[in-house]
Amino acid sequence: MKKVVHKQALDLIQYVWEQVLLLDDETISCQIGKPWPLIFTAAERGNLDFLTILIRLYPDLIFKVDQNTYSIFHIAILNRHEDIFKMIYQIGSIKNVITIYKDREGNNMLHLAARVLESPSRLNVIPGAALQLQHELLWFEEVKKVVQPRHIEEKNTHGKTPGALFIEQHKExxxxxxxxxxxxxxxxxxxxxxxxxxxxxxxxxxxxxxxxxxxxxxxxxxxxxxxxxxxxxxxxxxxxxxxxxxxxxxxxxxxxxxxxxxxxxxxxxxxxxxxxxxxxxxxxxxxxxxxxxxxxxxxxxxxxxxxxFLPVIFFIWQHYRLFLDMIDSTYTSRSLFKPSKSPLFSKRVKPKVA
Structure with a gap:
């Protein structure tokens, strides 16, 4: 039943969005809120399906930024939403434009990956401080692959490179x-x-x-x-x-x-x-x-x-969760950022009628 309701909700969103796209740009902006807070809220909460419908029919949303000059990809990095960040692999050379965005403190996309996760509840899902740090390092290395080489050693207004910021933020x-x-x-x-x-x-x-x-x-x-x-x-x-x-x-x-x-x-x-x-x-x-x-x-x-064999069973029962978490974090999590066939542009984009 949940799947059916979810499918109906997505169909309703697509229908409403198609009707909105019949309006002019200024009216569209007003419909989803200036300056585009709806898509940034969706990115913050990790609502991939919602963003996919909107961007598929109106690709210009990819370039929109909030008051901090953050795109949806910057917000996905700050909140560690892998599915939304992976969309950056589906937009081709456009990502070279988005990755140069900086906030008012001169932080580029890699600086944001170096920050401590803004939502501690998401990080606490990962058991153990060592595995949490490993997850943060995986994010940092993945973002490093998409930014331009000069951004890796670029300093913000506080004179800190992304690597130095990562060490400072993750000291504890x-x-x-x-x-x-x-x-x-x-x-x-x-x-x-x-x-x-x-x-x-x-x-x-x-x-x-x-x-x-x-x-x-x-x-x-x-x-x-x-x-x-x-x-x-x-x-x-x-x-x-x-x-x-x-x-x-x-x-x-x-x-x-x-x-x-x-x-x-x-x-x-x-x-x-x-x-x-x-x-x-x-x-x-x-x-x-x-x-x-x-x-x-x-x-x-x-x-x-x-x-x-009771001691064997007892020992495995006590440590199997740790063992599985270690395997999942060390081996399986490396495929989290593997580019997949995203449905972002799988359908023919309908032209916007003014």
């Missing part, structure tokens, strides 16, 4: 992101160290012991022993790898560029290795249980296996 969130990364790495390092210690000791205290004459394991030919040996080795290697990865996070220099790719990627690798090491450790425990009791406690095998 960088500190919070560093603390968040360090705390997360410290917690995971503790778990990885305990696992590495346990599985390393288990490798030299084999279930069933060794043959005195040859020193070979007693249950060497058993399938359960082979499963134990392989899973124990996997757990040791992955826990050591996880430990080293978290150690590299702990000793990082925490420059703003590190939050864009390096630190989140290391955290994903470390968590993945830690998940594998915990699972492999539990498999080794079940295999050792099977070897020691040699099938004499078959009725307890299934309950033991279930209980053994």
């Amino acid at each position: 969130i960088m500190k919070e992101g560093e603390h968040w990364m360090r705390d997360t790495a410290d917690s995971c390092m503790l778990v990885a160290t305990l696992i590495a210690t346990v599985v390393f000791a288990a490798a030299f205290t084999l279930p069933g012991g060794n043959v005195q004459a040859t020193g070979t394991p007693v249950f060497l030919e058993k399938i359960a022993f082979k499963i134990f040996a392989i899973s124990d080795a996997i757990s040791l290697v992955t826990s050591a790898s996880s430990l080293l990865t978290f150690l590299s996070i702990r000793t990082s220099r925490y420059a703003e560029r590190d939050f864009l790719w390096s630190l989140p990627n290391r955290l994903i690798i470390g968590l993945t290795a830690l998940f594998i090491s915990i699972g492999a450790m539990m498999v080794a425990f079940i295999a050792a249980f099977s070897i020691v009791f040699n099938g004499r406690l078959c009725q307890y095998s299934l309950p033991t296996a279930v209980v053994a």
Whole structure:
């Protein structure tokens, strides 16, 4: 029902707008408010469908600016609306005209991307200060692609380049992101160290012991022993790898560029290795249980296996949300600004009749 109502609303907007376009320019300006506040309100709220209908039939709206000399793309940057900003890829060389707009303080489009998000509620949707900073860096790098090269190092009236403004505006969130990364790495390092210690000791205290004459394991030919040996080795290697990865996070220099790719990627690798090491450790425990009791406690095998995997399930349950958020922010979010086939000019523009 919501989709039907939404479709009906868009059809109504298009019909009304087509009727408005039959009027002269001055009357059109009065209809949507001088100086064009309707389209800027839509850009501020991220109403892509509304703007698409208006601009498709009246492309001149792209050039309109508010009292701060902000176009709809400038406002989309200030409010971090990706869908509206991506329309800039659909307007061709016109974007070279729009990107040179500056406000009264000499801020260009990249300066606006360097500012802290004006709507904190939108930034709070992203969990963790490190991921919030990563999202801000993604925006800054994307806007840098569309502005002219001279704008990258251009100073505003306060003598600040976009890069310097970004560091100044995001100083607090960088500190919070560093603390968040360090705390997360410290917690995971503790778990990885305990696992590495346990599985390393288990490798030299084999279930069933060794043959005195040859020193070979007693249950060497058993399938359960082979499963134990392989899973124990996997757990040791992955826990050591996880430990080293978290150690590299702990000793990082925490420059703003590190939050864009390096630190989140290391955290994903470390968590993945830690998940594998915990699972492999539990498999080794079940295999050792099977070897020691040699099938004499078959009725307890299934309950033991279930209980053994409870720590794995509990750990994954506690950290899977963080893991998925990291993957989404690091890999998936890179496609947020990928130019798509926008419906902006997909239909033939109807000529405006004066």
